[in-house]
Amino acid sequence: MKSMKISEAVVRRLPIYLRYLNELNMMQIQTVSSQELGQKLNLNPAQIRKDLAYFGEFGKKGIGYDVHYLIEKIRHILKLDQIIHVGLVGAGNLGHALSNYNTYLKDNMKITAVFDSAKDKIGKEINHLKVLPMEELPEVVRQHGIRVGIITVPAVEAQIVANAFVEAGVEAILNFAPAIVKVPAHIRIHHADFTTELHSLAYYLEE
């Protein structure tokens, strides 16, 4: 089962498993079945078992999954058994909001630097992080070992910021701007766009 390529759908579910397993762990619960997981997460238990089985045999037949062990395994799969440093460009409200999530991100990922190009933003403090000018991005990315970039600038500036991230050497980008951004094939980019999300929701409203 090793060394198959894993579908994006599977990868998207792993963090959801991880989050709930962490909750179970905090509630001192030691074992969980795919049945219970499925119930809580609105997923098919067979799907959960299959997702996990891509990466190894993590469960015990007749018993279920050891919560702590599974957390370790998923963290490893997601490369979250190390601290991943994240840089963010755009010190507006959204950037401010996201930098607050460091607590949720726990010890797995960390927003380490915030940048902006606007004079009036530079130097201000956001969540204990001084807002840095864009000029310092390449240097800071290298120094801090930043591997992921977050874009929270207006749509028109998104491509420019993405280019800067790519040149500075980040490996993945999360773009919140409502715009399609192009990056070289070796860079992973995900779009988290509030406006398209909301617009697609409207489709499901009653006449």
Next chain:
Amino acid sequence: MKSMKISEAVVRRLPIYLRYLNELNMMQIQTVSSQELGQKLNLNPAQIRKDLAYFGEFGKKGIGYDVHYLIEKIRHILKLDQIIHVGLVGAGNLGHALSNYNTYLKDNMKITAVFDSAKDKIGKEINHLKVLPMEELPEVVRQHGIRVGIITVPAVEAQIVANAFVEAGVEAILNFAPAIVKVPAHIRIHHADFTTELHSLAYYLEE
């Protein structure tokens, strides 16, 4: 082709088409082919044609799609040919950030009311909207005809807020809290979770 049930994947792409078509419209461009759309949006042209064909014959063979006409059609499909009123609970940084998106949402959707349960938030102004106490939610939802609810509260409070939205009669919910929220089957809920998004991105980093 009418009255098939349309897949979620298709519905998620429609707002992306719409956004780019609006850009073309602003650039005074009258006609566009599935080829060009695909190039700009990183999608297969056949897929775009098929997506649109679910809803009607919007193009002209040999010519392409009339930008303005297609905008009208997609807006109608997404029920965005009317103003959809949106309520938001959680006047923190994220709530504040999202309420700023009213300009991006254009004349299609509008965040009409912001609520919070914290005494120190209530009464403050966010983007010309006075933050209202949760107690007023049912009444305001009815008065303003709010049909969509946005949740930007901490994870532990998300379910409570969702319940309040459902009881007040909203038809769809967009949840930003990092938690699975349960709603009755007739309510549409989408999860826009920054933390799982970022965690799944980590999977694609190099060793």
Next chain:
DNA sequence: TAGATTGTTAATCGATTAACAATC
């Protein structure tokens, strides 16, 4: 042992892409 639950194969379901006749 009996009951529970995994890992995995097979069956189903769904979504994407290719190909091309129709036609502007």
Next chain:
DNA sequence: TAGATTGTTAATCGATTAACAATC
């Protein structure tokens, strides 16, 4: 007419779910 591009069918690809032997 020649070239371009749609709408749609068929082919491919991929993801989900059901079922069950293996086994704790």
